[in-house]
Amino acid sequence: MPYERNNIQALSAYTPGEQPQSTQRVIKLNTNENPYPPIEPVMEAIRALPAESLRKYPSPAAMNFRKIAAQVHEVSPDQIIATNGGDELLRLAISVFCEPRTSQSSRGGIGVVEPSYSLYPVLAAAHDTSVTSVPLNADYSLPDDLEQKMLAAGVNVLLLVNPHAPSGALIPLRRLDRIASQLQGKAVLLIDEAYVDFATQDCLPLVQKSSGLDNVLLLRTMSKGYSLAGLRFGYGIGSANLIAAMDKARDSYNTDALSQVAAAAALDYRHLAAHSWAKVIQQRERMTSELSRRKWHVFPSQSNFILVIPPPKPDGESASRRGTGTETALSGDAKTPTAKTIYEYLKAHNILVRYFDHEGLRDKLRITIGTPEENDAVLAALDELHS
Amino acid sequence: MPYERNNIQALSAYTPGEQPQSTQRVIKLNTNENPYPPIEPVMEAIRALPAESLRKYPSPAAMNFRKIAAQVHEVSPDQIIATNGGDELLRLAISVFCEPRTSQSSRGGIGVVEPSYSLYPVLAAAHDTSVTSVPLNADYSLPDDLEQKMLAAGVNVLLLVNPHAPSGALIPLRRLDRIASQLQGKAVLLIDEAYVDFATQDCLPLVQKSSGLDNVLLLRTMSKGYSLAGLRFGYGIGSANLIAAMDKARDSYNTDALSQVAAAAALDYRHLAAHSWAKVIQQRERMTSELSRRKWHVFPSQSNFILVIPPPKPDGESASRRGTGTETALSGDAKTPTAKTIYEYLKAHNILVRYFDHEGLRDKLRITIGTPEENDAVLAALDELHS
Numbered sequence: 001m002p003y004e005r006n007n008i009q010a011l012s013a014y015t016p017g018e019q020p021q022s023t024q025r026v027i028k029l030n031t032n033e034n035p036y037p038p039i040e041p042v043m044e045a046i047r048a049l050p051a052e053s054l055r056k057y058p059s060p061a062a063m064n065f066r067k068i069a070a071q072v073h074e075v076s077p078d079q080i081i082a083t084n085g086g087d088e089l090l091r092l093a094i095s096v097f098c099e100p101r102t103s104q105s106s107r108g109g110i111g112v113v114e115p116s117y118s119l120y121p122v123l124a125a126a127h128d129t130s131v132t133s134v135p136l137n138a139d140y141s142l143p144d145d146l147e148q149k150m151l152a153a154g155v156n157v158l159l160l161v162n163p164h165a166p167s168g169a170l171i172p173l174r175r176l177d178r179i180a181s182q183l184q185g186k187a188v189l190l191i192d193e194a195y196v197d198f199a200t201q202d203c204l205p206l207v208q209k210s211s212g213l214d215n216v217l218l219l220r221t222m223s224k225g226y227s228l229a230g231l232r233f234g235y236g237i238g239s240a241n242l243i244a245a246m247d248k249a250r251d252s253y254n255t256d257a258l259s260q261v262a263a264a265a266a267l268d269y270r271h272l273a274a275h276s277w278a279k280v281i282q283q284r285e286r287m288t289s290e291l292s293r294r295k296w297h298v299f300p301s302q303s304n305f306i307l308v309i310p311p312p313k314p315d316g317e318s319a320s321r322r323g324t325g326t327e328t329a330l331s332g333d334a335k336t337p338t339a340k341t342i343y344e345y346l347k348a349h350n351i352l353v354r355y356f357d358h359e360g361l362r363d364k365l366r367i368t369i370g371t372p373e374e375n376d377a378v379l380a381a382l383d384e385l386h387s
Numbered sequence: 388m389p390y391e392r393n394n395i396q397a398l399s400a401y402t403p404g405e406q407p408q409s410t411q412r413v414i415k416l417n418t419n420e421n422p423y424p425p426i427e428p429v430m431e432a433i434r435a436l437p438a439e440s441l442r443k444y445p446s447p448a449a450m451n452f453r454k455i456a457a458q459v460h461e462v463s464p465d466q467i468i469a470t471n472g473g474d475e476l477l478r479l480a481i482s483v484f485c486e487p488r489t490s491q492s493s494r495g496g497i498g499v500v501e502p503s504y505s506l507y508p509v510l511a512a513a514h515d516t517s518v519t520s521v522p523l524n525a526d527y528s529l530p531d532d533l534e535q536k537m538l539a540a541g542v543n544v545l546l547l548v549n550p551h552a553p554s555g556a557l558i559p560l561r562r563l564d565r566i567a568s569q570l571q572g573k574a575v576l577l578i579d580e581a582y583v584d585f586a587t588q589d590c591l592p593l594v595q596k597s598s599g600l601d602n603v604l605l606l607r608t609m610s611k612g613y614s615l616a617g618l619r620f621g622y623g624i625g626s627a628n629l630i631a632a633m634d635k636a637r638d639s640y641n642t643d644a645l646s647q648v649a650a651a652a653a654l655d656y657r658h659l660a661a662h663s664w665a666k667v668i669q670q671r672e673r674m675t676s677e678l679s680r681r682k683w684h685v686f687p688s689q690s691n692f693i694l695v696i697p698p699p700k701p702d703g704e705s706a707s708r709r710g711t712g713t714e715t716a717l718s719g720d721a722k723t724p725t726a727k728t729i730y731e732y733l734k735a736h737n738i739l740v741r742y743f744d745h746e747g748l749r750d751k752l753r754i755t756i757g758t759p760e761e762n763d764a765v766l767a768a769l770d771e772l773h774s
Binding site for chain 2: 001002003004005008009011012013014016017019028031033034036037038042043046047049051052053054055056057058059060084085087088091095096097098099100102103119126128156185187188215223227228229230231232233241242245247248249251252253254255256257258259262
């Protein structure tokens with residue numbers, strides 16, 4: 001007899017993107033890491049931490065970090081919670097705000113849009129709570145009746161990643177404000193801003209006191225903008241009532257002494273990290289333009305990745321739908337490469353990109369923006385494939 | 388209207404021991420940290436970690452650490468799970484194995500003994516699951532009918548800290564084997580070995596394949612024996628079925644790159660850490676003997692702390708119960724200091740020990756074993772109080 005609960009027995013764990021452990025040189029554009037190294041003040045803070053700070057328990061609530069983050073984001077420290085990566089914030093929010101399913105009712109739970117970050121429904125299943133899923137429009141914008149559907153299902157937390165993953169599309173602030181207002185008193189709006197450092201807009205106005213909202217929670221992470229995916233440090237910014245509830249339920253010492261000083265240094269010196277954001281944005285625009293020129297469809301992205309559709313058949317109907325179709329890099333005789341075969345071809349050439357075996361995504365690839373040299377290698381490999 | 392669930396609204400969060408952030412010199416004997424610094428190979432592993440390892444996501448399942456731990460403990464890597472401190476292992480076990488309360492039934496949940504680590508019932512409350520509590524004998528040994536009571540309540544996980552906290556008492560392996568056998572097929576036995584490095588016995592035989600048990604899970608931590616409370620790294624050793632269930636439900640990247648290399652170095656060089664264990668044990672015996680000589684009652688401890696009862700009134704009945712009572716350091720005219728007043732007195736002298744405002748513990752103090760100099764200071768302060 002298994003000892004675990006039924007929902008855990010039934011659970012399919014989240015599959016992280018491949019992390020090659022081999023020493024072979026791999027161009028890794030599959031998990032949206034920043035291609036530039038962490039800034040030097042972060043590494044210095046880590047190396048300078050005295051052994052004594054590891055011997056003792058860390059600050060349970062990461063108070064020093066919270067003060068710095070509060071100052072940076074113009075909120076108060078009780079509006080900040082530090083977490084063991086953004087993942088912990090997501091799990092905490094779901095376990096604190098979502099009612100588990102009962103034999104009587106499957107109301108409540110999380111609301112998501114489809115497609116979105118595939119971890120959300122996994123966390124809901126682990127908490128044994130419902131998932132209400134609403135499809136996005138074809139251009140990955142929100143459907144007009146989203147709020148209505150979520151309210152009808154009685155969701156406890158609506159999860160929106162903004163900029164959107166895997167497309168990079170940005171939901172306008174005004175729209176999010178309207179959603180939060182409509183959900184107020186009934187549900188929490190969790191806006192996952194993992195990729196916000198590469199976008200032209202953030203949602204801070206919704207959590208600042210002047211917003212009048214008490215149900216908005218923003219997720220931030222050090223993994224992307226600050227090149228610290230290996231550190232596991234994220235944080236939430238939200239109204240104090242939401243933060244206090246999660247603060248009670250988090251593990252007593254959920255962030256460690258090293259990540260606390262590293263994350264504090266990252267925010268203190270964010271103007272240095274911003275150099276990498278500018279370079280990534282520049283390369284994103286370049287890749288968008290280079291791939292578009294090669295007849296790929298590139299969804300407009302405000303993030304550090306692009307979602308792309310390989311060129312259609314040179315003379316087929318799909319080609320004419322997509323553009324002029326008069327010229328293409330594809331050879332006429334070979335079978336047209338699909339997203340999956342291109343993924344495999346690139347992998348064989350030591351370039352990892354992300355292929356999702358999910359409804360609506362099987363014709364697409366998500367490519368993380370790399371350094372200029374890494375991006376050159378992607379384009380060269382594709383040109384070789386299509387020549 | 389609050390957004391959080393009712394059980395979270397009702398939750399009283401765990402109160403960690405005080406962590407003075409001031410720069411003033413404090414002798415900190417209240418949270419059972421190891422008084423000696425982390426070993427040098429650990430600090431070197433942290434400082435040597437390349438920036439590139441922070442830029443990328445860490446090994447999701449801490450594979451290198453698991454292999455090392457498996458080798459050290461003579462189990463297979465699929466019997467090890469790495470966690471963000473021992474706290475995460477406790478929370479994971481409860482959320483994976485314990486059925487939440489329903490309107491129909493409050494069966495299931497965790498079983499604990501009283502007194503014990505006060506975090507256990509807090510984690511149960513956060514998961515909205517029941518707590519079955521059975522009082523220990525006066526000498527902190529297990530009552531004979533423990534298994535029977537736990538089975539009658541239908542607990543899903545029985546939590547025993549061994550050596551026991553806050554007393555330091557050790558449950559014999561044979562007894563734990565019997566409990567596990569009786570619970571097999573019905574409940575998980577989680578043995579919290581946070582303090583095992585200071586004891587004469589561990590419970591590894593119960594998780595090695597020859598035991599024939601499939602329901603035992605050991606908790607280990609780097610916080611105590613390895614002087615790494617600030618690192619937040621723990622791990623579980625158990626039968627592969629239990630580990631696999633928790634592995635599915637943990638956060639996808641629950642341990643970071645720094646703590647993975649540090650914990651691996653700690654285990655690789657554990658013979659160096661063992662020097663601190665020997666010194667702590669020696670000082671524990673010394674403090675036991677010094678305080679006993681001063682008419683304190685000291686419970687026999689196999690841990691890095693001692694639970695003590697201050698001397699009774701010089702001529703009262705409690706004195707005669709406790710020993711010869713012919714001499715005492717207490718002045719006859721002053722009010723006899725209670726555990727609480729001694730705690731406050733020591734705190735005023737910059738010595739922190741732990742006072743628990745709990746039934747059965749209000750007459751006692753828990754004192755972490757410090758360096759010889761720190762222990763000298765405790766004895767000197769107590770002698771001054773009682774002179």
